Amino acid sequence: MEIRESLGEALRRMRILHDLTQEDFSVVSSRTYVSSLERGLKSPTIQKIEELAGRIGIHPLSLIVSAYLIQDPEVGLDGLIKQVREEALQP
Template sequence: MELKQAFGAALKRIRKNKELTQEDFSQVSSRTYLSTLERGLKSPTLEKIEELASVLGVHPLTILTSCYLLQDQELSVEELFHRVRGELDPTLAN
């Protein structure tokens, strides 16, 4: 699965899990734009991811984590977090 498609699928999955409609995002996005994101036709900016996460009531990393887990279904949440922690630790030591 391509990254844009995985992001769209993750966004849609979280939105439906939260029982939100595309119209619920009208303060941050048009329904048409949200639809193009969910269909994997466009990639959002970091600012847009933050706005979408705010409407969803989740941290932006939740959407991104879900995206990467959908893209690589062999990967577990624990494995992904272990890798990220290992990559972050040296950068936080400074």
């Protein structure tokens, strides 16, 4: 699964979890664009990820982390956070 597909799936799951419809994103995107994202047909910019996450009421990293966990569930949340912590602290 490519990252754009797993990001789309993460977006769909978060949207449903927070009881939102695709139409609820009309302030930041069209319903057709959100649908294209959820189906993995388009890749959003970082700015768009921030806007979508804001509409859901979550941190943008939560959406991105969820996507990577969908893409590779074996890494696990703790493993992914450990890797990011180590890489982010390197000079």
